[in-house]
Amino acid sequence: QTLKGAPEGTELNAKGWQQEAAYRLLNNNLDPEVGEAPEDLVVYGGSGRAARSWDAYDAISEELLDLEDDETLLVQSGKPVGRFQTHEHAPRVLIANSNLVGKWDGWEHFHELEDEGLMMYGQMTAGSWAYIGTQGIIQGTYETLAECANQHFDETLKGTITVTAGLGGMGGAQPLAVTMNGGVCIAADVDEARIERRIETGYCQEKVDSIDEALQRAEEAAEAGESYSVGIHMNAAELFEELLDREFIPDIVTDQTSAHDPIEGYYPSGYTLEEAEKLREEDREQYRKESLKTMERHVDGILEMQERGAIAFEYGNNIRGEVDSYRDEDDLWPLTGTSSDERDPFDFPGFVPAYVRPMFCRGQGPFRWLALSGDKADIHRTDKAVRELFPEKDRLIRWIELAQEQVEFQGLPARVCWLGYETNNDDRTERAQFALRINELVREGEISAPIVVTRDHLDAGSVASPNRETEAMRDGSDAVADWPILNALVNCSAGADIVSVHDGGGVGIGNSLHTNNHVVLDGSDEAAETAKRVFTTDPGMGIVRHADAGYEDALDEAERSDVHIPMQED
Amino acid sequence: QTLKGAPEGTELNAKGWQQEAAYRLLNNNLDPEVGEAPEDLVVYGGSGRAARSWDAYDAISEELLDLEDDETLLVQSGKPVGRFQTHEHAPRVLIANSNLVGKWDGWEHFHELEDEGLMMYGQMTAGSWAYIGTQGIIQGTYETLAECANQHFDETLKGTITVTAGLGGMGGAQPLAVTMNGGVCIAADVDEARIERRIETGYCQEKVDSIDEALQRAEEAAEAGESYSVGIHMNAAELFEELLDREFIPDIVTDQTSAHDPIEGYYPSGYTLEEAEKLREEDREQYRKESLKTMERHVDGILEMQERGAIAFEYGNNIRGEVDSYRDEDDLWPLTGTSSDERDPFDFPGFVPAYVRPMFCRGQGPFRWLALSGDKADIHRTDKAVRELFPEKDRLIRWIELAQEQVEFQGLPARVCWLGYETNNDDRTERAQFALRINELVREGEISAPIVVTRDHLDAGSVASPNRETEAMRDGSDAVADWPILNALVNCSAGADIVSVHDGGGVGIGNSLHTNNHVVLDGSDEAAETAKRVFTTDPGMGIVRHADAGYEDALDEAERSDVHIPMQED
Ligand SMILES: NC(=O)c1ccc[n+]([C@@H]2O[C@H](COP(=O)([O-])OP(=O)(O)OC[C@H]3O[C@@H](n4cnc5c(N)ncnc54)[C@H](O)[C@@H]3O)[C@@H](O)[C@H]2O)c1
Ligand SMILES: NC(=O)c1ccc[n+]([C@@H]2O[C@H](COP(=O)([O-])OP(=O)(O)OC[C@H]3O[C@@H](n4cnc5c(N)ncnc54)[C@H](O)[C@@H]3O)[C@@H](O)[C@H]2O)c1
Missing domain, CATH: 3.40.50.10730 (Urocanase like domains)
Known part of the structure; x- marks a missing residue:
């Protein structure tokens, strides 16, 4: 297998930019500049893999390149297992990695299944094709x-x-x-x-x-x-x-x-x-x-x-x-x-x-995006957009400046920053405001090819992990896994282009359940609508989850940004 | 709380039939004729509940009656926790019940959380509002x-x-x-x-x-x-x-x-x-x-x-x-x-x-539907439709006849039978053929109000349960829970009206993961499209899952009914 990283440029290999994005991201995860041991399909975090085997990798590639705009590919622990007709507003790729039934949900049984070629450890962004290097x-x-x-x-x-x-x-x-x-x-x-x-x-x-x-x-x-x-x-x-x-x-x-x-x-x-x-x-x-x-x-x-x-x-x-x-x-x-x-x-x-929970309560989390063109100038344009949209956010602006100076790109140029739900009296969340602006820049040609926006599985409303993200929750609900499942389902319903659900990222098999999603901003109206929905539901889940646990910050953000939460006094 | 069962008739209480169906089904589950102990919100199967508390029940009802055609309500272990804008092709209700992170996934921790009012045991069709009595x-x-x-x-x-x-x-x-x-x-x-x-x-x-x-x-x-x-x-x-x-x-x-x-x-x-x-x-x-x-x-x-x-x-x-x-x-x-x-x-x-696996391999499972009108004649008309559509299926016809004679309706009139993926040289599966025919009958007024089609969580491609549905799988993949997760995500993507994911139904917390879904046939073109999609993806997951495990019956059905399975010789 020769590993070249993601294809770049403004020409499609697949039948649409949603499929193309999945294809480029999978390959970006395995770029020798990005992944830790791409020759073994390992991306990062111990044995976090992008695909179960090279055969599975080839088959995923083949499926993605052939996938229609109203079809959805299913990936089970790094192997493509099905492809169904859905519709244009639905995800193009659905991924479930490393999930086991509770009683069997630990390394021991996982390794048995892995040895049999039945499972793969997806970590967080390894198996969901959203890793962007260090x-x-x-x-x-x-x-x-x-x-x-x-x-x-x-x-x-x-x-x-x-x-x-x-x-x-x-x-x-x-x-x-x-x-x-x-x-x-x-x-x-x-x-x-x-x-x-x-x-x-x-x-x-x-x-x-x-x-x-x-x-x-x-x-x-x-x-x-x-x-x-x-x-x-x-x-x-x-x-x-x-x-x-x-x-x-x-x-x-x-x-x-x-x-x-x-x-x-x-x-x-x-x-x-x-x-x-x-x-x-x-x-x-x-x-x-x-x-x-x-x-x-x-x-x-x-x-x-x-x-x-x-x-x-x-x-x-x-x-x-x-x-x-x-x-x-x-x-x-x-x-x-x-x-x-x-x-x-x-x-x-x-x-x-x-240190992190107060940010989660406001729906803030590690938001990230990649330039599918491979062109660094595209990311520099997005950096500018962040500064233009949120001039009052000092820590954010300082980060963007430091990142531009000190962070070298690996693989497809990318940027990460923490954005949240906050609507700033707009009807759009911070994340949505940013995505909609980028979508405009793509449409206007100021950015040369679509930008794909994604995030870590560690986010405000996407993870149950009692030893990490949900450690010591105020109401004791650390281990309740209904939340990430609802997060995946609602983002799927909102039309994200890729949705994934993984077990055990970061803290090991059986210790966490978490999700992420991707939205491809190709400049279309359709992408704008999807972005507006997904970047409301996704950080919204962070507010809802922390409000339910009784955090004042979350209840306050819900009120400030008008999040409808049943059974809460309006 | 006075329990009257589901509202009947052809008039809407909610803003659309999708929401109305959810509302009627919730109440049908708690009909004293249907549920085992509705005064405690218990529907069946030990402590399988329809809602976490009466307050939660009231709030769910309120939300459902107020829910717009492009909104989605989120239910976490029997309590409504959020409501977001999605779109018309998306589910109206998403439900996650009783799910815990693997290491904590057992009765002991569940009961602690239940005592704190944080969780509910949803069984299979109790918490997903699809129980229709014995x-x-x-x-x-x-x-x-x-x-x-x-x-x-x-x-x-x-x-x-x-x-x-x-x-x-x-x-x-x-x-x-x-x-x-x-x-x-x-x-x-x-x-x-x-x-x-x-x-x-x-x-x-x-x-x-x-x-x-x-x-x-x-x-x-x-x-x-x-x-x-x-x-x-x-x-x-x-x-x-x-x-x-x-x-x-x-x-x-x-x-x-x-x-x-x-x-x-x-x-x-x-x-x-x-x-x-x-x-x-x-x-x-x-x-x-x-x-x-x-x-x-x-x-x-x-x-x-x-x-x-x-x-x-x-x-x-x-x-x-x-x-x-x-x-x-x-x-x-x-x-x-x-x-x-x-x-x-x-x-x-x-x-x-x-006894059951050979049927699962062909995507067959317990398909069921209810007449939202409350009118028995509507179900009798659907019985007739089954006989008309599948005259050659002896066991099925015998069942329908025996059921008409011997099975008394409880709550909303309903019928259940096992249908599968088989396309009979049509481009539609058996389940889709039936649903599309019913949708026509609703449109033509031969059936007086919409029919909602749903199923047990025990189905061909919807459950991982090593002591029951996935006991002794051929390849040893009994405990792999990626499958039910993909099932929920793909049905959500196909536009089912309600999608749910539960832990522990039938065999107890930590021993299984499973899903179901509902499609409301209101006679519209939109419903027909949704039905065609969902009743392909859903039984299709049964074929895909069993084909992946190496069952000949499933591989054979995939070939016969033209199911695209990556990495299988075509
Ligand atoms: N946000 C978070 O919560 C977060 C963020 C980053 C990483 N993590 C966790 O941190 C860990 C590291 O992630 P990664 O992607 O860098 O993993 P990695 O496997 O790529 O790197 C781990 C490194 O640790 C070194 N190492 C292992 N044992 C050591 C020892 N005893 N002494 C010194 N060095 C040792 C290895 O040589 C390797 O370089 C993971 O457990 C990950 O889940 C969590
Ligand atoms: N398709 C399936 O796999 C399937 C189908 C049906 C039921 N089940 C399982 O079967 C069980 C029963 O389901 P249900 O909904 O009827 O439950 P239920 O709680 O409504 O009924 C259980 C009945 O068993 C009786 N019982 C309990 N212990 C007993 C004992 N030692 N001796 C005699 N009677 C006793 C109770 O009085 C009660 O009437 C559950 O575990 C359920 O998950 C599985």
Whole structure:
């Protein structure tokens, strides 16, 4: 398979731009510039795949190129399984990835089915063809850290040191997000190639080999109030222990190793990368145990740093949940004989309740779009549109400017920012206002080919994930999965062009259910109508879901932006 | 709350027939003639509810009556939570009931949330407003027993005795289905009122108080080749033990107690109904243990009868799964000290792999429709249409005739029969042919008001349920839940008027995921188009799902009826 990334330009390969968008996005996910291991169909986040097999990939491509404007293709865990006549206002592609019936809904049964060729892990935007490289996550990381700075420091990370780990597809955004907020970042990864990749793409400034060197440079930069980032080639658990031995306590500690998947995503301490991979092939169960042992030390390090004054939060990789779950396995716990069995891994918070939920309550979430033309100028025109539409939004404008300067495009040029429901006294939401404006620019030819608008599965009203997005909901409804299902159904009803429902993204099989959708802005009236509907229902679900849970911010936004919520006093 | 059932007649209360249908169906589910305990909002199957609370019921009603033709109402576990603008080809109501994230997906967490007022158990057609009383299940039971007669007896149950239990909303169909097939049925229920109700409605012929009397009458009738049914007021486990003591082995043994819910659905032995209910209120955990103890004896009786020559099958209440699950609870197992711990409860088959799957492979399933007018003549006209459209289908015609004679309507007049995908060289499926014909009859005024067509959640392509509908799938994909999700999404895309997704119907929370949909045939062109689409996508999912699992019947039907399946040789 030769991987060339997405076709570009203004000519159609498929029978319409909706189908073309799906086709280009699938290939964009597998662009060697975008995906982490496209040769294995892996896009990011451990083993998150774009298609189940190369045969399935070929068949999806063939179907998409042949699909009519009133047909819908069905994809089941990365394999095309059906194609039916629907209608022009309906989605062109429906995707369900990695979903299992509750009682069987865990890695063990999933891996059995995967081995049989029956399933695929879709992560969030891997299997739904909406990944846009590290850039996709950087704005979320930027927002989270900015909010952290607001709450704990002086609205900036200037003068602070953040220690983290995991420089993969998403975790690689951390050093850049820290420096964008003015701070200093030390980040560990066991895979040297990942560090090098982040340096090449401008996400991380340099790599050093010794902890002492890293510490020295970091402290110098922090003292000088300069931003700085450094990658260090080692295991996270080991780094945290070494730092504690040196009595070094960072200002902020977190990590984004792929701990949600102890076998495919996380590396145990005491092995080189090659040794670990050999062990994984030969004895998966032993690998899992070694991984969990390391995770326990890793969490222990974070908790210890927190106790000694660091701001700690879990960055959505379920490392707390993994450690917690395996406490019940008698032969595994206590793993290391440290003090850990007295500590609850959930003693440090997740980033959502800590920093993100207030935004979700207002229907805000990581909105993103790609230029199907492949032309960077198209995205620069959209950047301009954001500035024109929302001149009063300082944090947003600062982000757009920083992104233009510092974020390199990977694959199809793309942009991400957080937009919400807020109608600003218009009858259109913020997201709809933006999409309608872009659709006009496409129609007028100011943008050279259609723009496809999509988002992360992590969004205001699209996910149930008790260890991450819906951790510690006010009413205790963390695990209620009716919400993402309604989100997918209502976006389908509103006419989104692709709708997907996945199990287990971010936090591992059985731990979450979530959805996303795509709308192709091809300049037509039809696209404008669809955009107006979908960018109302989709962020609207965020308001409805948080209002139902009793959040004041959501109730307030519902009132301000006139969201009809049954059984609420009007 | 005064419960009057559905409004009838040809005048609208809502703003369109789609909304009106939803409104009438909700109320029909709660018609005292239809639902089992409508005063508690319980429709059937243990605690399967139509709405979460009376407040939620009122709010749903209010919303439905006010809903525009391009709006969509969202119902989350029986409570209306949002309402959005969509478009005319989109569903008017979207329902997600009882869904939980995998790791939390079981009765225990469900009950916690239910107690907090956050969730509702929707069963299958209870929470999706498609229950039509015992009649709904009778045809499935008729088909299953007819298939059993084909496989094991002489194409009829004449001269055979079936022993079963559970005369609730669905189980109550058993005696009638047996007699319709020419056989004799002895059925136990601990709730005398249920037996009496089945006798009043003509589903069971009489009630006796002693086992000996029941046996004598049953054996006389069987010898004479006459059909006969008798209800006996006792616990199933006790009945089976008593029969074995008497060395009586029936020809067929099964049961439909609500074993899927050991607390709300099943009654333990050794307690009167009142004593059991008191225990349930005072000590739910003790109740659960007592229930499981009885279930183990109950399953033991079935296995023993099977060993001694009876044809045994589980009738979809998960009694095997319940007994099996609790084997792992050390303090519960072995429960009774019988030989059971040597026996595997799964040593007797489920009814689906035994009798139903070959039909599913061809997209056949329990298709049903209701006359919104309330006028019986409308259903009789549809019966005639079935006979006119499918004169060559003997079993179907026999069913329609028997149903007209023997099945009393409850609530809105309704009919059920199994129709499939088969196109008979038409470009329309069997289900679509029927719906389009009915739509014409409505348009022409031969039917007085719109007909709403819906189905059970148990259908060819709509359910993942490893202990029931997808038990022992050929490729091992029993637990893959991508399929029902795609089913809901594609029916939504095809424009069904109501679409629902439920967890745990029939077999209990965490054990299944399933969907249904409604299409309102109001005589319009629009309805005809929707019907043609939905009644292709919906049974089409059955073919696609079973073809993917490698079933010859499905591959054959795909070829015969021209279903496009990617990656299959054409
Ligand atoms: N918004 C969010 O909630 C959010 C955002 C980004 C990532 N995440 C989560 O963060 C994790 C990382 O995502 P990704 O896409 O970057 O994954 P990835 O698999 O591409 O990268 C993971 C990286 O961690 C490294 N690693 C694994 N174990 C390690 C260890 N013990 N010590 C040091 N390095 C180790 C790997 O070498 C790899 O480079 C995932 O669990 C993902 O779900 C969550
Ligand atoms: N197609 C199918 O797969 C299918 C069809 C019908 C029913 N079911 C299943 O069958 C079960 C019954 O459904 P329902 O709607 O009739 O439920 P229901 O709750 O209305 O009725 C259950 C009946 O069983 C009786 N019962 C409970 N425990 C008993 C015991 N130990 N001995 C004797 N009687 C006992 C109750 O008194 C009640 O009348 C459910 O589990 C349902 O999911 C499956």
